[in-house]
Amino acid sequence: MKAIVLAAGQGKRLRPFTHTRPKHMIPIAGRPLLEHLLTSLRENEVKEVVLVVGYLGEQIRNFLGDGSDFGMKIEYATQNSIEGTASAIKATKEYVSDDKFLVVNGDLFVSSKAIREVLSQRCSDEMLVSVVPVIFPERYGVVEIKDEVIKNIIEKPSSEKKVRKLVNAGIYVFGKDVFRWINRISRSNRHEYEITATIQSMIDNGFTFKPVVIEPNHWLDIGRPWDLLRALEKILTKENLKNNGDVEEGVVLSGPIGIAKDTRIRSGTYVEGPVYIDSESDIGPNCYIRPYTSIGSRCRIGNACEVKNSLLFEDTHIAHLSYIGDSVIGANCNFGAGTITANLRLDDATVKVRVKNTLEDSGMRKVGAFIGDRVKTAINVNLMPGVKIGSGAWIGPNTSIYRDVAPGEFILGKQDIVSKRVPK
Numbered sequence: 001m002k003a004i005v006l007a008a009g010q011g012k013r014l015r016p017f018t019h020t021r022p023k024h025m026i027p028i029a030g031r032p033l034l035e036h037l038l039t040s041l042r043e044n045e046v047k048e049v050v051l052v053v054g055y056l057g058e059q060i061r062n063f064l065g066d067g068s069d070f071g072m073k074i075e076y077a078t079q080n081s082i083e084g085t086a087s088a089i090k091a092t093k094e095y096v097s098d099d100k101f102l103v104v105n106g107d108l109f110v111s112s113k114a115i116r117e118v119l120s121q122r123c124s125d126e127m128l129v130s131v132v133p134v135i136f137p138e139r140y141g142v143v144e145i146k147d148e149v150i151k152n153i154i155e156k157p158s159s160e161k162k163v164r165k166l167v168n169a170g171i172y173v174f175g176k177d178v179f180r181w182i183n184r185i186s187r188s189n190r191h192e193y194e195i196t197a198t199i200q201s202m203i204d205n206g207f208t209f210k211p212v213v214i215e216p217n218h219w220l221d222i223g224r225p226w227d228l229l230r231a232l233e234k235i236l237t238k239e240n241l242k243n244n245g246d247v248e249e250g251v252v253l254s255g256p257i258g259i260a261k262d263t264r265i266r267s268g269t270y271v272e273g274p275v276y277i278d279s280e281s282d283i284g285p286n287c288y289i290r291p292y293t294s295i296g297s298r299c300r301i302g303n304a305c306e307v308k309n310s311l312l313f314e315d316t317h318i319a320h321l322s323y324i325g326d327s328v329i330g331a332n333c334n335f336g337a338g339t340i341t342a343n344l345r346l347d348d349a350t351v352k353v354r355v356k357n358t359l360e361d362s363g364m365r366k367v368g369a370f371i372g373d374r375v376k377t378a379i380n381v382n383l384m385p386g387v388k389i390g391s392g393a394w395i396g397p398n399t400s401i402y403r404d405v406a407p408g409e410f411i412l413g414k415q416d417i418v419s420k421r422v423p424k
Contacts, residue, residue, distance in 0.1 A: 001122065001173075002098055003046045006088045007034060007106030008054030008079040013224050013355050016372030016390045017330060019407060022056045024106045025063065026228065027313060028235050029276040029294045030260065033222060034060065034106055036235060038070060043112040044119055046102065047072045050095045052088045054079040084192030086182045093179045100127075103195075105170035109231045111218040111238065114171070118212050122173050126210040129153075129199065130171035132219050136363070140167035140221070141196045143211060150209040153196045155188065168196060169214050170221065177207070224355055225370040225388065226362040228328050232311050233292045236274040245277065251284070255291070278314070296331070310368065327368030330375065330391065338380040341368035345385055353386040354404055362386070372407065 011023030018026075024034035031039075041049065049067065053060050053076055067074030077091040089103060100122060104110070118130050129150055131143045143166045144152040153168060178198060185197045199209060222231050241258030248267045255273030259265065263277050266284030271277075275289050278297040283289065287301050290308035295301065299312055302319035310324050313331040318324060322335055325343040343366045345351060351367035352359045369383040372391030382400040383389070390407030399413040 001046060001100065001102050001119065002048040002050065002096065003041055003102040003104060004050045004052065004089060004092050004096070005034075005037065005041075005104050005106045006052050006085060007060060008052050008057065008082055008088050009107065010055040010082060011107065014222070014228075016370065016388055016407065017225070017228075017328065018055075019391045020330075020373050022053075022059060023222070025056075025059050026222075027294075027296060028228070028232055028311060029239055029258070030278045030297075032063065033109070033231070034064075035070070037104065037106065037108060037110060038064075038072060040110055040112045040115050041102075041104070042071055044115045046115070046119075048075075049073070050075050050077055050092045051106075052077045052079050052091055054082050054088075084188070084190075085195040086185060086193035086198050089174075089195060090179060090182045090193075096176060096179075100173055100175055103172040103174060105221075107222050108170055109220040109222060109234055110171065110214075111234075114169075114214045114218040117214060118171050118173065121210065121212055126208045127175055127178075128173035128212050129209050130169035130214050130219075131166040131211045132169040132214045132216055133165065134167050134216070139223070142167055145211050148210070150199075150203060150211055152203075153200050155194060155196050166211070166213070169219055171212075171214070177202070181205075224360065224362075225328060225353060226351075226364055226367055228311055229292075229309065229326060229364075229367075232294055232309075236276060236292055236294065239274070239276065241274060241276060248284075260297070309366075313373070325368045326364075326366045327370065329369075329371045330373035332373055333371060333375045335377045336379040336381065336397070339377045339383075340381070341383045342385050343368040351386040354388065369401075 007024045011018035014023045025032045064074050079088045079091050142154045181202050182198050188194045220231055241256045243259045244261045245259030245263035247265045250267035251265045252270045257271055257273040258276040260279035262279050263281045268286035269284035271289040272291050275293045277295045280297055281295055281299040283301045286304050288306040292309040293307050295312045296314035298315045300317040305318050305322045308325045311328045315331050316329055316333040318335045321337045322339040324341050327341045351362050353362055367386050369387050371389040374392045375389050377395040378397035380398045381395045384402045387401050388404045392408045393405045394410045396412035
């Protein structure tokens with residue numbers, strides 16, 4: 001079965017990381033999110049893929065090519081104007097010849113088991129919509145089921161309570177009729193052509209869609225910065241981690257740990273897995289790398305640093321005497337000595353993060369900082385829980401950051417020095 005993977009969106013909710021890359025190319029454990037998804041497809045014998053690209057799509061094309069290096073055949077359709085999921089699927093019409101085809105949102109973590117669960121039911125006459133139980137239904141399309149078929153999909157309903165409901169999980173099996181019905185829908189309140197509106201229109205006109213329930217631990221929608229930390233945990237839990245690096249005497253490795261070739265772990269370092277450290281990185285001496293940490297290629301983590309439950313992109317340097325906890329750090333960053341990411345509020349409440357100018361509750365007690373590419377901090381910088389630092393920003397010495405910092409902004413808490421003689 002051929003798969004269509006939707007990877008055209010801008011990922012504005014994932015900024016600052018999507019200022020410089022598509023969200024589908026965010027790296028975790030040495031591979032972009034999109035490659036993890038393609039692996040789950042390939043493990044289910046889905047080897048023909050049409051990728052719908054748009055925003056910074058050349059990065060995806062350059063990385064994946066024709067798919068031969070990944071054991072797949074990959075073709076590309078371009079969504080020139082980002083106008084919703086139905087519009088993206090419509091762009092693939094000329095690539096689809098089979099009576100049934102798979103569609104997957106490209107910003108998902110889905111395990112091989114989740115894909116297998118959907119494909120195992122594709123022999124039926126009905127089209128399929130995957131569903132998953134969540135406690136934040138207002139972020140998704142809520143699916144109402146009666147007599148084992150889908151009756152309604154309500155896109156992003158308002159809700160003031162955390163109520164567990166079945167929502168659209170973004171994996172579908174469609175027939176070619178869907179292209180005809182996409183042409184009949186109007187824009188939604190979000191000014192997009194929604195595939196959920198297409199499905200609802202087809203249901204109202206006699207088509208049958210069967211729900212396929214996916215277990216929550218095999219699925220994650222990666223739409224907000226803290227979702228990257230949840231994806232990191234899921235990916236490191238399932239990865240087959242192997243040590244191929246240079247580990248000096250006096251290093252302690254505990255638990256599942258992946259160390260890529262040409263990476264050096266210096267004496268006195270304690271690494272507690274699951275942890276992944278990519279190629280040509282230099283760790284230690286005397287570091288503590290704690291569970292659910294992924295360190296990108298060519299990173300430097302220096303003396304007396306602690307990194308916990310964090311995702312670091314490539315070419316980032318945290319040279320000495322710093323703490324990075326529950327944070328996501330972009331590429332080519334450089335942190336001065338004593339840079340600290342606070343990850344727990346004093347009142348022990350869940351951490352809120354500003355997303356597209358709205359303060360959202362992450363639902364997590366421990367959340368550090370979200371830092372874009374090419375950020376520099378001087379000595380003794382403190383970053384409060386949930387702050388976002390835009391790409392290219394600089395933070396001056398002895399500064400505590402309580403609010404988001406814009407891309408390219410220079411924060412300097414300089415004090416005037418007054419010289420006086422000490423009284424006798």
